[in-house]
Amino acid sequence: MRVKIKRQQYPGAEPFWQEYTYEGDMNVSVAAVIDSINSKDNPDVVSWECSCLQAMCGGCAMVINGVPRLACDTFVNKLKGSELVIEPLRKFPVIKDLVVDRGIIQENLKKASTYIGEYEHDDKYSQELEYQIGRCLKCGLCLEACPNYVKGDNFFGPLFADDSYFINARSKGDKKAIKRNYDKHFAKGCSKALACEKVCPVNIPTLSAIARMNRL
Amino acid sequence: MTKVLIIGSGISGLTCAIECASRGINSVLVSPFPSERAQSVLAAGGINAVLRQDNGDSIEKHIEDTLKGGGNIAGVKAVTGLCTEAPSVVRWLESLGTVFSRDEEGKIRQRPFGGQTYPRTCFAGTSTGKQIVTALVMEARRLEGQGLIERRFWSDFHSALIKDGKCCGALIFNEASGTLEAVTADAVVIAAGGQNMMFGKTTGSTQCDGYTAGRLLMQGVKLKNLEFIQYHPTAIETDRKNMLVSEAARGEGGRLYYEEDGKRVYFMEDKFGEKGNLMPRDVVSRTMYETGRDIFLDVSFLGREKILDRLPEVYDLCMKYRGIDITRESIPVKPTVHFFMGGIAVDLNHMTNIRDLYAVGECASIYHGANRLGGNSLLAAVYSGRVAARSIASSAPGSDGSDWSGFVKSEQDRLAVRREVTGDTTVSYVKTVLADTIGSALGIARSAESIAKGMETVDHFLAIKDEISFNKSELEYFNYRIDGLLNLGKAMLICADSRRESRGSHIRSDYPETDDAFRKATIVSLEDGEFRTELVVEDDYAG
Numbered sequence: 148m149r150v151k152i153k154r155q156q157y158p159g160a161e162p163f164w165q166e167y168t169y170e171g172d173m174n175v176s177v178a179a180v181i182d183s184i185n186s187k188d189n190p191d192v193v194s195w196e197c198s199c200l201q202a203m204c205g206g207c208a209m210v211i212n213g214v215p216r217l218a219c220d221t222f223v224n225k226l227k228g229s230e231l232v233i234e235p236l237r238k239f240p241v242i243k244d245l246v247v248d249r250g251i252i253q254e255n256l257k258k259a260s261t262y263i264g265e266y267e268h269d270d271k272y273s274q275e276l277e278y279q280i281g282r283c284l285k286c287g288l289c290l291e292a293c294p295n296y297v298k299g300d301n302f303f304g305p306l307f308a309d310d311s312y313f314i315n316a317r318s319k320g321d322k323k324a325i326k327r328n329y330d331k332h333f334a335k336g337c338s339k340a341l342a343c344e345k346v347c348p349v350n351i352p353t354l355s356a357i358a359r360m361n362r363l
Numbered sequence: 364m365t366k367v368l369i370i371g372s373g374i375s376g377l378t379c380a381i382e383c384a385s386r387g388i389n390s391v392l393v394s395p396f397p398s399e400r401a402q403s404v405l406a407a408g409g410i411n412a413v414l415r416q417d418n419g420d421s422i423e424k425h426i427e428d429t430l431k432g433g434g435n436i437a438g439v440k441a442v443t444g445l446c447t448e449a450p451s452v453v454r455w456l457e458s459l460g461t462v463f464s465r466d467e468e469g470k471i472r473q474r475p476f477g478g479q480t481y482p483r484t485c486f487a488g489t490s491t492g493k494q495i496v497t498a499l500v501m502e503a504r505r506l507e508g509q510g511l512i513e514r515r516f517w518s519d520f521h522s523a524l525i526k527d528g529k530c531c532g533a534l535i536f537n538e539a540s541g542t543l544e545a546v547t548a549d550a551v552v553i554a555a556g557g558q559n560m561m562f563g564k565t566t567g568s569t570q571c572d573g574y575t576a577g578r579l580l581m582q583g584v585k586l587k588n589l590e591f592i593q594y595h596p597t598a599i600e601t602d603r604k605n606m607l608v609s610e611a612a613r614g615e616g617g618r619l620y621y622e623e624d625g626k627r628v629y630f631m632e633d634k635f636g637e638k639g640n641l642m643p644r645d646v647v648s649r650t651m652y653e654t655g656r657d658i659f660l661d662v663s664f665l666g667r668e669k670i671l672d673r674l675p676e677v678y679d680l681c682m683k684y685r686g687i688d689i690t691r692e693s694i695p696v697k698p699t700v701h702f703f704m705g706g707i708a709v710d711l712n713h714m715t716n717i718r719d720l721y722a723v724g725e726c727a728s729i730y731h732g733a734n735r736l737g738g739n740s741l742l743a744a745v746y747s748g749r750v751a752a753r754s755i756a757s758s759a760p761g762s763d764g765s766d767w768s769g770f771v772k773s774e775q776d777r778l779a780v781r782r783e784v785t786g787d788t789t790v791s792y793v794k795t796v797l798a799d800t801i802g803s804a805l806g807i808a809r810s811a812e813s814i815a816k817g818m819e820t821v822d823h824f825l826a827i828k829d830e831i832s833f834n835k836s837e838l839e840y841f842n843y844r845i846d847g848l849l850n851l852g853k854a855m856l857i858c859a860d861s862r863r864e865s866r867g868s869h870i871r872s873d874y875p876e877t878d879d880a881f882r883k884a885t886i887v888s889l890e891d892g893e894f895r896t897e898l899v900v901e902d903d904y905a906g
């Protein structure tokens with residue numbers, strides 16, 4: 148199988164495409180394909196981020212055949228077409244090859260004071276939804292897929308909407324402030340394209356969180 | 364103290380930073396990637412604490428189970444501290460907003476885990492570690508907003524800054540700028556996790572490599588009990604790793620068996636009775652190994668509804684990565700490296716033998732003896748972070764304003780020289796061979812012979828270490844860590860060789876009996892190029 152990878156030597160460098168041939172088992176993840184490219188005594192390895200290798204950490208988020216996905220959670224034999232095309236996430240600055248700097252996610256959550264502070268559970272909220280949101284990997288796939296998210300300047304994207312619901316349900320703090328931040332950094336910019344739910348690797352029901360936040 | 368440098372942002376590092384900040388101490392939390400990528404998020408099963416005593420459970424029983432499960436070598440004082448504070452640890456996590464699973468009365472749910480006399484493992488659905496990380500990150504973010512915590516990414520530990528037996532900070536390699544920086548602090552806390560990279564396929568994260576322990580050993584820090592490596596009995600093999608099938612599968616009733624003449628042999632139940640499948644991990648792994656057979660775990664009889672309700676992550680991972688439907692088929696399982704009881708030797712305050720250098724979480728060795736009970740390491744990660752923070756808060760500020768620029772330059776120059784080395788023996792080759800070597804030498808059962816064979820290879824690489832060529836296209840940390848890994852590998856083999864008995868997870872085929880003379884911990888040190896081991900009584904060593 149032909150594998151095309153978009154590479155970049157260092158931040159700001161000109162990206163370039165490199166082609167490889169993969170001849171191994173097709174019943175494997177894209178992460179395994181990248182590893183196999185890297186392991187052939189290759190002095191020029193393709194950099195990529197990885198930690199858990201089982202879709203629990205979000206490290207290996209990238210764009211695979213045009214779709215934002217986790218490499219360890221995407222199986223080659225389930226992909227359409229005869230080619231595998233891999234690119235880094237496009238909405239974050241590239242550090243090297245497939246490794247991007249997703250620091251903006253943490254920065255924006257900090258900017259919007261996304262924390263619980265003093266905990267108090269409001270029983271009118273759904274513990275199940277909070278649990279689902281608590282599993283968010285902060286991988287950035289929802290931001291990549293969202294047509295409204297550009298660089299995170301003012302619109303902080305679906306993961307912020309989820310976390311807003313989470314802290315609203317669990318914080319004793321100033322709920323009006325939480326809602327204000329939600330409106331400012333999410334509700335105003337969301338066009339309800341729903342691409343976020345489709346790409347979420349842990350299936351967070353973002354739409355439910357949005358619906359509940361909008362009703363407040 | 365006013366400033367603390369914490370290496371690693373998993374559950375133990377985060378806890379320590381939060382607890383320091385709550386006492387007004389500034390902390391810099393360093394890791395290559397954010398906490399969401401740390402191994403802590405993989406912990407599914409739960410965290411142990413005695414939350415109720417009406418069922419006959421008690422703190423004393425938690426202490427007893429932990430000591431007994433650990434082969435009776437952990438220190439009573441340390442384990443008593445851990446188990447006594449466990450309920451307050453869970454309450455604290457709850458107060459930060461961790462989404463624990465609850466029963467009909469709203470109480471935190473608890474379930475049985477291996478080696479426990481009562482069900483005391485609290486859990487958060489199937490993602491306990493992840494839910495704890497989510498809550499801790501939120502709290503760290505709040506304190507970051509107050510300027511008390513600084514989270515630094517793209518940064519790797521290189522070396523400790525040590526002067527006259529005191530730690531004054533650390534050299535940190537910044538991957539984005541490609542430079543080394545001396546970060547000084549009143550105290551340094553190592554929270555870098557386990558040593559997975561020393562083995563091939565494990566259940567854990569690729570970020571846990573053991574470099575920090577290896578490098579600190581080279582700098583005079585004592586390590587402990589490296590021979591005790593936990594093989595989790597139930598992992599399912601996939602192309603990239605062996606994925607954990609949570610102990611919850613057996614907690615819910617799952618049964619281990621092998622096939623003989625077309626019949627199932629439930630060997631754990633045959634040998635240990637009704638509760639056989641839930642024996643401590645070392646016992647299950649050893650018994651599986653002794654059968655010499657392919658082992659399967661059956662949960663299908665629980666019924667689809669219960670499986671999807673209680674074990675959805677086991678269902679998903681078997682289906683996704685192996686196409687096995689566990690509601691109808693058994694799971695092929697094999698014991699796999701999962702946790703390291705050994706690591707950096709610490710006292711009751713979690714301080715190492717170097718003043719103001721602390722170690723917490725899985726990289727520290729103190730509570731688990733020769734075998735860890737499931738649910739006790741998340742507890743230890745949080746508890747140790749709290750203990751270290753308390754000790755730090757009660758110590759006087761200590762950074763002496765030394766100039767470290769000479770050290771930075773010499774290490775920078777050393778890296779520059781290493782980058783120029785060319786040759787066929789590459790870092791990635793050595794790393795792969797090292798993992799194969801340690802994996803073969805320190806399998807579930809080891810012997811003088813297997814250890815000696817491993818030692819030959821490691822000694823060879825150590826002798827030619829300056830000729831190992833770096834891969835310039837790799838992140839620099841992946842290159843320079845090789846020296847630390849080799850030294851750690853050697854120390855592991857030396858520990859395993861020196862313990863000539865079988866205890867807990869350490870099974871010597873040439874010394875199958877437990878020997879009271881070894882009812883102690885192994886301390887290993889490296890001084891003037893010489894590795895030394897000594898046996899110590901835990902309670903004496905921990906102070």
Ligand SMILES: Cc1cc2nc3c(=O)[nH]c(=O)nc-3n(C[C@H](O)[C@H](O)[C@H](O)COP(=O)(O)OP(=O)(O)OC[C@H]3O[C@@H](n4cnc5c(N)ncnc54)[C@H](O)[C@@H]3O)c2cc1C
Pocket residue numbers: 370371372373374375376393394395396397398400401402403404405406407408409410411491492518519520521554555556557566567568570571572574575607701702723724725726737738739740741742744
């Ligand atoms: C699959 C799995 C399931 C588990 N389930 C349970 C369970 O149910 N209950 C339980 O009690 N325990 C469980 N454990 C064990 C438990 O998760 C760990 O022991 C615990 O989370 C360790 O936390 P930590 O903070 O010490 O380390 P980690 O979470 O491993 O964090 C280490 C941190 O150090 C950083 N780091 C590493 N090297 C460097 C370096 N050189 N420089 C800078 N930073 C560095 C990493 O990036 C990371 O941020 C499980 C383990 C696994 C693998």
